[in-house]
Amino acid sequence: MTVEQLKNNLGLTYLCGESAAAEKEIEGCYCGDLLSWVMSRAEPGNVWLTVMGNINSIGVAVLADISCIILTENSVLDADAKARAQEQGVVILTTAENSYQLAAKISKLI
Amino acid sequence: MEPLKLHFDVSGSDFTCAGEASGNIKKALKEIGFSAALTRNVAIAVYEGEINMVIHGGGGQIDVEITPECISIVLADQGPGIPDIALAMQEGYSTAPENVRQLGFGAGMGLPNIKKYTDEMIIESEVGKGTTIRLKVFPQ
Numbered sequence A: 001m002t003v004e005q006l007k008n009n010l011g012l013t014y015l016c017g018e019s020a021a022a023e024k025e026i027e028g029c030y031c032g033d034l035l036s037w038v039m040s041r042a043e044p045g046n047v048w049l050t051v052m053g054n055i056n057s058i059g060v061a062v063l064a065d066i067s068c069i070i071l072t073e074n075s076v077l078d079a080d081a082k083a084r085a086q087e088q089g090v091v092i093l094t095t096a097e098n099s100y101q102l103a104a105k106i107s108k109l110i
Numbered sequence B: 001m002e003p004l005k006l007h008f009d010v011s012g013s014d015f016t017c018a019g020e021a022s023g024n025i026k027k028a029l030k031e032i033g034f035s036a037a038l039t040r041n042v043a044i045a046v047y048e049g050e051i052n053m054v055i056h057g058g059g060g061q062i063d064v065e066i067t068p069e070c071i072s073i074v075l076a077d078q079g080p081g082i083p084d085i086a087l088a089m090q091e092g093y094s095t096a097p098e099n100v101r102q103l104g105f106g107a108g109m110g111l112p113n114i115k116k117y118t119d120e121m122i123i124e125s126e127v128g129k130g131t132t133i134r135l136k137v138f139p140q
Ligand SMILES: Nc1ncnc2c1ncn2[C@@H]1O[C@H](COP(=O)(O)OP(=O)(O)OP(=O)(O)O)[C@@H](O)[C@H]1O
Pocket: A035, A036, A037, B048, B052, B053, B055, B056, B057, B077, B079, B080, B081, B082, B088, B089, B093, B094, B095, B096, B104, B105, B106, B107, B108, B109, B110, B111, B112, B131
Protein backbone atom coordinates (compact mmCIF):
# COMPACT_ATOMS: atom_id res chain seq x y z
CA MET A 1 0.00 0.00 0.00
CA THR A 2 1.22 3.53 -0.76
CA VAL A 3 1.09 6.50 1.60
CA GLU A 4 -1.53 8.07 -0.64
CA GLN A 5 -3.78 5.00 -0.41
CA LEU A 6 -3.38 4.95 3.37
CA LYS A 7 -4.30 8.63 3.54
CA ASN A 8 -7.44 8.06 1.48
CA ASN A 9 -8.46 4.99 3.45
CA LEU A 10 -8.12 6.68 6.81
CA GLY A 11 -9.26 10.17 5.87
CA LEU A 12 -6.01 11.81 6.98
CA THR A 13 -4.94 15.33 6.04
CA TYR A 14 -1.67 16.29 4.36
CA LEU A 15 0.56 18.82 6.08
CA CYS A 16 3.29 18.51 3.44
CA GLY A 17 5.01 16.26 0.94
CA GLU A 18 1.79 15.44 -0.90
CA SER A 19 3.45 15.08 -4.29
CA ALA A 20 5.68 12.21 -3.11
CA ALA A 21 2.90 10.22 -1.42
CA ALA A 22 1.87 8.09 -4.39
CA GLU A 23 5.40 6.69 -4.75
CA LYS A 24 6.06 5.84 -1.10
CA GLU A 25 5.38 2.22 -0.25
CA ILE A 26 4.37 1.37 3.32
CA GLU A 27 5.88 -1.53 5.23
CA GLY A 28 4.53 -1.76 8.77
CA CYS A 29 4.03 0.89 11.41
CA TYR A 30 5.85 2.21 14.48
CA CYS A 31 4.59 4.40 17.35
CA GLY A 32 6.93 6.45 19.53
CA ASP A 33 8.02 9.91 20.63
CA LEU A 34 11.56 9.32 21.87
CA LEU A 35 13.73 9.95 18.85
CA SER A 36 16.66 7.62 19.48
CA TRP A 37 14.23 4.88 20.47
CA VAL A 38 12.52 5.31 17.11
CA MET A 39 15.91 5.35 15.35
CA SER A 40 16.72 2.05 16.97
CA ARG A 41 13.45 0.18 16.57
CA ALA A 42 11.55 1.52 13.56
CA GLU A 43 12.10 -0.35 10.33
CA PRO A 44 12.56 0.95 6.80
CA GLY A 45 9.22 1.80 5.18
CA ASN A 46 7.36 2.11 8.49
CA VAL A 47 4.59 4.64 8.96
CA TRP A 48 5.61 6.59 12.07
CA LEU A 49 2.91 7.75 14.49
CA THR A 50 4.10 10.45 16.86
CA VAL A 51 3.24 13.72 18.59
CA MET A 52 6.73 15.14 17.93
CA GLY A 53 6.42 17.75 15.20
CA ASN A 54 9.79 19.45 15.58
CA ILE A 55 12.67 19.62 13.12
CA ASN A 56 14.49 16.68 14.65
CA SER A 57 11.64 14.35 13.73
CA ILE A 58 12.30 15.18 10.09
CA GLY A 59 15.94 14.15 10.44
CA VAL A 60 14.90 10.87 12.02
CA ALA A 61 12.37 10.15 9.26
CA VAL A 62 14.94 10.77 6.54
CA LEU A 63 17.76 8.80 8.13
CA ALA A 64 15.63 5.84 9.20
CA ASP A 65 13.86 5.55 5.80
CA ILE A 66 10.41 6.17 7.30
CA SER A 67 7.65 6.17 4.62
CA CYS A 68 5.62 8.95 6.28
CA ILE A 69 5.06 10.72 9.59
CA ILE A 70 1.52 10.91 10.97
CA LEU A 71 1.14 13.52 13.70
CA THR A 72 -1.60 12.21 15.96
CA GLU A 73 -3.96 14.15 18.28
CA ASN A 74 -3.57 17.21 16.03
CA SER A 75 -0.04 17.79 17.30
CA VAL A 76 1.66 20.88 15.99
CA LEU A 77 4.15 20.81 13.11
CA ASP A 78 6.71 23.58 13.69
CA ALA A 79 7.31 25.98 10.78
CA ASP A 80 11.01 25.10 10.48
CA ALA A 81 10.14 21.39 10.58
CA LYS A 82 7.68 21.88 7.74
CA ALA A 83 10.27 23.74 5.68
CA ARG A 84 12.84 20.98 6.24
CA ALA A 85 10.30 18.28 5.39
CA GLN A 86 9.42 20.03 2.13
CA GLU A 87 13.08 20.35 1.24
CA GLN A 88 13.70 16.65 1.95
CA GLY A 89 10.49 15.29 0.41
CA VAL A 90 9.12 13.90 3.69
CA VAL A 91 5.36 13.23 3.71
CA ILE A 92 3.59 14.42 6.88
CA LEU A 93 -0.07 13.77 7.66
CA THR A 94 -2.27 14.76 10.56
CA THR A 95 -5.23 13.30 12.44
CA ALA A 96 -7.30 14.09 15.53
CA GLU A 97 -7.13 10.45 16.66
CA ASN A 98 -4.53 9.22 19.12
CA SER A 99 -1.75 6.83 18.17
CA TYR A 100 -3.56 3.79 19.59
CA GLN A 101 -6.78 4.47 17.69
CA LEU A 102 -4.97 5.10 14.44
CA ALA A 103 -2.56 2.16 14.78
CA ALA A 104 -5.53 -0.17 15.36
CA LYS A 105 -7.03 0.99 12.05
CA ILE A 106 -3.72 0.75 10.21
CA SER A 107 -3.23 -2.82 11.39
CA LYS A 108 -6.45 -3.80 9.64
CA LEU A 109 -5.32 -2.20 6.38
CA ILE A 110 -1.74 -3.37 5.90
CA MET B 1 41.89 3.42 -4.67
CA GLU B 2 42.20 6.68 -2.74
CA PRO B 3 39.68 6.85 0.12
CA LEU B 4 36.90 9.40 -0.20
CA LYS B 5 37.23 11.87 2.68
CA LEU B 6 34.47 14.04 4.11
CA HIS B 7 34.72 16.62 6.89
CA PHE B 8 31.95 18.39 8.80
CA ASP B 9 31.98 21.00 11.55
CA VAL B 10 29.06 20.59 13.95
CA SER B 11 27.75 23.66 15.77
CA GLY B 12 27.34 23.35 19.52
CA SER B 13 24.01 25.07 19.89
CA ASP B 14 22.08 24.76 16.68
CA PHE B 15 19.57 21.92 16.68
CA THR B 16 18.32 22.90 13.26
CA CYS B 17 21.64 21.85 11.69
CA ALA B 18 21.90 18.56 13.51
CA GLY B 19 21.35 15.83 11.00
CA GLU B 20 23.15 17.75 8.27
CA ALA B 21 26.39 15.75 8.46
CA SER B 22 24.59 12.41 8.76
CA GLY B 23 22.26 13.39 5.92
CA ASN B 24 25.19 14.27 3.66
CA ILE B 25 27.05 11.08 4.56
CA LYS B 26 23.94 9.07 3.77
CA LYS B 27 23.67 10.74 0.37
CA ALA B 28 27.35 10.08 -0.40
CA LEU B 29 27.14 6.38 0.54
CA LYS B 30 24.00 5.94 -1.54
CA GLU B 31 25.62 7.57 -4.56
CA ILE B 32 28.68 5.33 -4.27
CA GLY B 33 26.30 2.37 -4.39
CA PHE B 34 26.45 0.87 -0.89
CA SER B 35 23.31 -1.09 0.05
CA ALA B 36 20.28 0.70 1.50
CA ALA B 37 20.71 -1.23 4.76
CA LEU B 38 24.37 -0.31 5.22
CA THR B 39 23.71 3.29 4.27
CA ARG B 40 20.91 3.49 6.82
CA ASN B 41 23.00 1.92 9.59
CA VAL B 42 25.87 4.35 9.09
CA ALA B 43 23.49 7.33 8.86
CA ILE B 44 21.79 6.40 12.16
CA ALA B 45 25.10 5.92 13.96
CA VAL B 46 26.48 9.24 12.73
CA TYR B 47 23.23 11.02 13.57
CA GLU B 48 23.34 9.84 17.18
CA GLY B 49 26.97 10.96 17.47
CA GLU B 50 26.22 14.27 15.82
CA ILE B 51 23.27 14.97 18.11
CA ASN B 52 25.31 14.04 21.19
CA MET B 53 27.93 16.56 20.08
CA VAL B 54 25.28 19.27 19.94
CA ILE B 55 23.49 18.38 23.19
CA HIS B 56 26.36 17.21 25.38
CA GLY B 57 29.65 18.07 23.65
CA GLY B 58 29.33 21.73 22.72
CA GLY B 59 29.90 21.00 19.02
CA GLY B 60 32.77 19.32 17.26
CA GLN B 61 34.11 17.77 14.07
CA ILE B 62 33.21 14.70 12.05
CA ASP B 63 35.70 13.06 9.67
CA VAL B 64 34.75 10.20 7.40
CA GLU B 65 36.92 8.01 5.18
CA ILE B 66 35.23 5.72 2.73
CA THR B 67 36.75 2.80 0.81
CA PRO B 68 34.93 -0.24 -0.56
CA GLU B 69 36.28 -2.30 2.37
CA CYS B 70 35.76 0.10 5.29
CA ILE B 71 33.82 3.17 6.30
CA SER B 72 35.62 4.90 9.14
CA ILE B 73 34.14 7.76 11.12
CA VAL B 74 35.75 9.92 13.80
CA LEU B 75 33.50 12.17 15.91
CA ALA B 76 35.50 14.56 18.08
CA ASP B 77 34.41 17.27 20.48
CA GLN B 78 36.16 19.47 23.03
CA GLY B 79 33.28 19.39 25.52
CA PRO B 80 32.99 18.23 29.14
CA GLY B 81 33.89 14.59 28.46
CA ILE B 82 32.19 11.44 29.78
CA PRO B 83 33.18 10.55 33.38
CA ASP B 84 31.93 6.94 33.27
CA ILE B 85 31.85 5.48 29.76
CA ALA B 86 30.41 2.10 30.81
CA LEU B 87 27.51 3.88 32.51
CA ALA B 88 26.93 6.17 29.52
CA MET B 89 26.78 3.11 27.25
CA GLN B 90 23.89 1.59 29.23
CA GLU B 91 20.48 1.77 27.58
CA GLY B 92 18.37 4.37 29.37
CA TYR B 93 21.20 6.34 30.99
CA SER B 94 20.89 10.02 30.14
CA THR B 95 21.88 13.37 31.58
CA ALA B 96 19.95 15.27 28.90
CA PRO B 97 18.40 18.44 30.34
CA GLU B 98 14.65 19.00 30.41
CA ASN B 99 14.58 21.42 27.46
CA VAL B 100 16.04 18.83 25.06
CA ARG B 101 13.89 16.04 26.50
CA GLN B 102 10.89 18.02 25.37
CA LEU B 103 12.21 17.74 21.82
CA GLY B 104 12.26 13.94 22.04
CA PHE B 105 15.87 13.38 23.12
CA GLY B 106 17.10 11.83 26.34
CA ALA B 107 16.00 8.21 25.99
CA GLY B 108 19.57 7.21 26.71
CA MET B 109 19.62 5.15 23.54
CA GLY B 110 22.04 7.14 21.39
CA LEU B 111 25.32 5.48 22.34
CA PRO B 112 23.74 1.97 22.39
CA ASN B 113 22.37 2.70 18.90
CA ILE B 114 25.82 3.64 17.66
CA LYS B 115 27.16 0.33 18.98
CA LYS B 116 24.27 -1.58 17.43
CA TYR B 117 24.70 -0.09 13.97
CA THR B 118 28.51 -0.25 13.63
CA ASP B 119 31.10 -3.06 13.60
CA GLU B 120 33.65 -1.27 15.78
CA MET B 121 33.18 1.51 18.33
CA ILE B 122 35.91 3.02 20.49
CA ILE B 123 35.21 5.89 22.89
CA GLU B 124 38.05 7.98 24.25
CA SER B 125 37.05 10.65 26.71
CA GLU B 126 38.72 12.86 29.26
CA VAL B 127 36.73 14.96 31.70
CA GLY B 128 37.19 18.64 30.91
CA LYS B 129 38.95 17.93 27.60
CA GLY B 130 36.47 16.25 25.32
CA THR B 131 35.31 13.05 23.68
CA THR B 132 36.41 11.19 20.56
CA ILE B 133 34.39 8.32 19.16
CA ARG B 134 35.96 6.14 16.45
CA LEU B 135 33.65 3.98 14.38
CA LYS B 136 34.19 1.40 11.68
CA VAL B 137 31.73 -0.33 9.42
CA PHE B 138 32.87 -3.13 7.12
CA PRO B 139 30.58 -3.50 4.12
CA GLN B 140 31.45 -7.17 3.46
N1 LIG C 1 29.90 13.84 23.32
C1 LIG C 1 29.55 13.74 24.61
N2 LIG C 1 30.10 14.56 25.54
C2 LIG C 1 29.76 14.45 26.84
N3 LIG C 1 28.87 13.56 27.32
C3 LIG C 1 28.29 12.71 26.44
C4 LIG C 1 28.58 12.76 25.05
N4 LIG C 1 27.87 11.80 24.42
C5 LIG C 1 27.15 11.19 25.39
N5 LIG C 1 27.40 11.74 26.60
C6 LIG C 1 26.82 11.30 27.91
O1 LIG C 1 26.35 9.97 27.77
C7 LIG C 1 24.93 9.93 28.07
C8 LIG C 1 24.26 8.88 27.20
O2 LIG C 1 24.30 9.26 25.82
P1 LIG C 1 23.18 8.70 24.83
O3 LIG C 1 23.40 9.29 23.48
O4 LIG C 1 23.16 7.22 24.93
O5 LIG C 1 21.81 9.23 25.46
P2 LIG C 1 21.21 10.71 25.44
O6 LIG C 1 21.94 11.55 24.45
O7 LIG C 1 21.18 11.22 26.82
O8 LIG C 1 19.73 10.45 24.93
P3 LIG C 1 19.28 9.99 23.46
O9 LIG C 1 20.52 9.80 22.64
O10 LIG C 1 18.53 8.72 23.64
O11 LIG C 1 18.43 11.10 22.93
C9 LIG C 1 24.44 11.34 27.83
O12 LIG C 1 23.25 11.63 28.52
C10 LIG C 1 25.64 12.15 28.35
O13 LIG C 1 25.64 12.19 29.76
